[in-house]
Amino acid sequence: MNPVANVVAVLTPNPAVDVTYRVAQQRVGHTQRVLDVTRRPGGKGVNVARVLGSVGARSRCLLPLGGPAGRWLAAELAGLDVPATVVPLAGPTRTTVTVVDGVQHPTMFGEPGPAVSAAEWAAVTRAVPADADAFVVAGSLPPGTDPELVGAWIRAAAVPAVADVTGPALLVAAAAGAVCAPNAQELLEATGCASEQAGAGVLLERGAPLVVVSRGAAGLSAHTPGGQVHVPAVAGVSGNPTGAGDAATAGFVLATTRGLPTATALRWAAAFGAAAVLRPVAGEVDLAALARHLPELQLELQLEPQLEPRPEPDGSPA
Template sequence: MILTVTPNPSLDRTYEIPSLDRGEVVRATGERMDPGGKGVNVSRAVAAAGRRTVAVLPLGGAPGAVIEELLAAQGIEVAPVPIAGDTRSNIALAESDGVLTKINAPGPELTGQEQELLLDTVRRQSRGADWIACCGSLPRGLSPSWYADLVARAHAAGVRIALDTSGPALLEALREGPDVVKPNAEELAEAVGRPLMTVGDAVKAAEELRGLGARAVLASLGADGQLLVDGAGVWYGSARVDMVRSNVGAGDSSLAGFLIAGGIGPEALSSAVAHGAAAVQLPGSLMPTPVHLDPAAVTVTPDAPVDRVLGEPVS
């Protein structure tokens, strides 16, 4: 079982529009609602793979109730943490030419009592979990050290923990030695405080995160592949992608694939790459099922192309 923790989930409303004309009345041609948040997406990908997952979420108000209903309909067990404030609602405007404009709300402020209840719920639900995946931004009220506290508690209970966050929350958590962290290229550059121009730059940055405490780093480099840097060395994975339809949730799908395959070594990296490649070839935020995976399209090697210039260098 993979337990996911999303401290700041959302109800994502997507409107399809011909074009975004500021100051005008824009009529949508289609709309949909989805449960949102990086940990939520990991649970959705795990469930799509036919594996059990439990999602721990602070939920409040009508948006929180809708999120719980939507997740239950996808076969995902929800461990809700009741909060006084309303769960945030995000808006995405999808234009016909593929341009996506997102408006993300800040979310509710959690009280001290709600924060402790969230931690206690994770503790109770983690019994029997193979992994805890903590993902996304922190809501108002939670200090940057909150993830560090969660990592310490998970290790005290003997449970492995994966962390997908950024900024001060990531740096604070590193000191507690999370079993794996999963930054993208932008988050990796931010963590080390310098630009990443090549795959080799990304390797060095991942090694620095290990020096700060991470036991393994799974780094997503977009179209330039993925890296796994751990105590055994460096592995590089890439996959053939015939057509990119949407990259929404692709990184979350990759993390799910990594954890499903055990979360250790090149086999897990291969699964991560396969899941990420399948996700970008699906529309919207759909998560791949086993039928969508193409393991034959994946290449994993210990010889990372360190001189390869990143397609989108990150500063």
């Protein structure tokens, strides 16, 4: 099998134009001069697709987009060679603003997203590709969106699915048979449980074949009906944590499309998350770090380490 032949379809229900302001020091209640501004396509699913593309894997974004911001986002993805299917919306695509200073944790302001009609959501469901090898739905839902739509998208894809969604949508994804990939806090909030073990049990009982829980610096755990597997985070890594979870999702999905066992897929997820922390913005991974931590991936995808010096970390919403 060609190691990069598998196609991963990635749906981002609520994409955004991510704007990052760099300031000298974040100070609430004070007027602050912005030192520089960056803009890039954003949303958790967009980050997943960009990471997959950066290692030579094939992905296709499915994006509901509207207004000038939506047109800009689509054009930027085309310029980045990220294939995308766009479903037009009447409402404008949202913007998120992150304020960074290189000292404190980034502060993010996220707009809620556009109102999406039933007809527009129906068009999104029809656009879910039926010829992919795996399907990912990742990110928030615009306000007023019926979480049951997540189940409809997963069923429409009819392939192994991974869902990185929150709240009631996570429960719906489990019932539709998707691998659920929340962080620890999202798991407890969605299930109302007091422990990770109990929360994962709720999703497994609803139909999820696997629950992958990210714990940041504490690593990742995979819960199955038969037991639990834990992989520690890569030690000694610091930088920008924003988007690391999206990179971990990309690594996990990439490993599973290779038919690798769960423990190995978790190791790939941990390595991708660590490699993302070393990059200044979400949607990127440090290829040299991946080559060190996953030599088998280097051989499969013929990764070439990035030669440019790494910029100072900043933040970006996922």
